[in-house]
Amino acid sequence: MHSTHTAGSCTHCQPRRQFLTGLLSATAATVLPGCAATSNSANGTTPSPRALVDVHHHVWAPAFLKELEARKLAEPPARNWSLNKTLDDMAQAGVTYTLTSPTTPAAGFGDVATMRRMARVSNEYGAQLARDYPTQFGFFATLPMLDVDGALAEIAYSCDVLKANGIAMLTSYNGLWLGDAKFAPIMDDINRRGLIVYTHPSNTLCCQNLQEGVPGSAIEFATDTTRTITSLLFSGTATRCKDIKFIFSHAGGTMPFLVERLTLLPKLNANFGKILPSEQVIPTLRRFYYDTAQASHPGALLSLLNLVDVSQVVFGTDFPYRTALDHVKGLAAMGFSEKDLSAIQSRNALRLLGSVTRATS
Numbered sequence: 001m002h003s004t005h006t007a008g009s010c011t012h013c014q015p016r017r018q019f020l021t022g023l024l025s026a027t028a029a030t031v032l033p034g035c036a037a038t039s040n041s042a043n044g045t046t047p048s049p050r051a052l053v054d055v056h057h058h059v060w061a062p063a064f065l066k067e068l069e070a071r072k073l074a075e076p077p078a079r080n081w082s083l084n085k086t087l088d089d090m091a092q093a094g095v096t097y098t099l100t101s102p103t104t105p106a107a108g109f110g111d112v113a114t115m116r117r118m119a120r121v122s123n124e125y126g127a128q129l130a131r132d133y134p135t136q137f138g139f140f141a142t143l144p145m146l147d148v149d150g151a152l153a154e155i156a157y158s159c160d161v162l163k164a165n166g167i168a169m170l171t172s173y174n175g176l177w178l179g180d181a182k183f184a185p186i187m188d189d190i191n192r193r194g195l196i197v198y199t200h201p202s203n204t205l206c207c208q209n210l211q212e213g214v215p216g217s218a219i220e221f222a223t224d225t226t227r228t229i230t231s232l233l234f235s236g237t238a239t240r241c242k243d244i245k246f247i248f249s250h251a252g253g254t255m256p257f258l259v260e261r262l263t264l265l266p267k268l269n270a271n272f273g274k275i276l277p278s279e280q281v282i283p284t285l286r287r288f289y290y291d292t293a294q295a296s297h298p299g300a301l302l303s304l305l306n307l308v309d310v311s312q313v314v315f316g317t318d319f320p321y322r323t324a325l326d327h328v329k330g331l332a333a334m335g336f337s338e339k340d341l342s343a344i345q346s347r348n349a350l351r352l353l354g355s356v357t358r359a360t361s
Contacts (some may be wrong), residue, residue: 007269012114020152051092051096051348052346055097055198057086058101058126058319059083059101060100062125062302063121064121064122065078073105073109073173077320080320081361085320086319087136089147089320089325092323094273097138101142101200104200104201105202106142108146119144119150123142126139126140126164127164130317139164140164140167141153141168143186145186148185152185155193168342170202171199171225172227172228174205177228177232178199179228179232179235180235188240188241191241191243194244195244196244196245196246196353198247199225201249203224213308215292225253225254226252226254229248229252229262229288233281233285234269235325236275243353245289246288247314248288248334249290249316250294250300250318251313252288255285256306263281265278265281266281281355284310289314291314291315292316292327297334303315304353310348313344
């Protein structure tokens with residue numbers, strides 16, 4: 001969404017905006033989605049389900065999936081995915097609104113023409129879902145990040161024409177993390193627009209097939225998230241681009257556990273200290289957002305919440321790799337207060353989406 005876009009000029013995205021505004025202003029229900037059909041003992045009525053906003057949900061455009069299959073890059077969840085399965089999973093858990101994106105390898109494979117084409121077909125598909133189901137879907141636009149000119153063009157098209165809710169990036173591309181100087185023009189343009197950047201981990205070149213039978217998603221994804229956070233901190237990108245609203249998947253990967261080491265880096269490396277002093281590391285990390293995908297359990301969330309406020313945690317499911325109901329149940333078992341659970345499941349994301357809509361309208 002471009003800063004010159006005026007309210008009312010985008011007819012197909014108005015239902016989405018109105019729906020999000022309505023959700024944000026509504027009082028959250030006091031029951032979990034799984035209890036939505038339970039009769040209210042006080043008056044015999046059936047309460048409404050809690051609003052649930054999923055920021056981490058994968059879909060594949062048919063042309064995108066066909067290209068992955070031709071290159072033997074399509075994993076079983078991608079090959080078996082369908083829109084009906086997405087809608088069924090949302091309904092089962094009571095997910096109200098879903099922000100879609102492709103997952104690894106996104107538009108990070110092939111030559112420049114392929115990367116541009118994969119980004120475009122993916123974004124057109126996400127936008128079509130949002131037009132067809134304006135109260136259920138938004139989307140994060142993917143970019144051909146290794147082609148800077150192509151990425152800048154896709155930001156403009158996706159935000160100004162397709163009305164994307166933000167940008168989806170992998171944590172690394174061919175051994176380059178998001179703070180790399182190559183990506184600076186992309187980050188600066190996104191910062192100018194004040195957009196959300198949702199990040200999904202990748203398995204970088206250095207760390208593939210390290211242990212037989214152990215996929216990169218098991219260990220390396222969480223580590224690559226930490227690498228890209230470190231890259232953003234000590235390249236100066238996080239300081240320079242303060243208007244980007246970063247969301248990191250899986251409760252920030254291994255970063256919360258390693259945060260003490262990150263605060264020591266500026267003391268060990270004088271060059272890092274000039275870019276980001278030790279005392280600024282934690283405040284910077286606390287500006288970011290972190291999703292609950294595959295992290296709705298004490299091991300991840302207790303570590304994360306010792307670092308950041310509940311206000312920085314957003315609901316994510318990683319469908320179809322996991323289900324929304326897995327995460328609803330996991331969060332329910334954490335013993336959050338009603339206020340904090342509502343914040344994580346919907347209100348933080350709606351506030352984030354609303355701030356971007358207002359900034360770019």
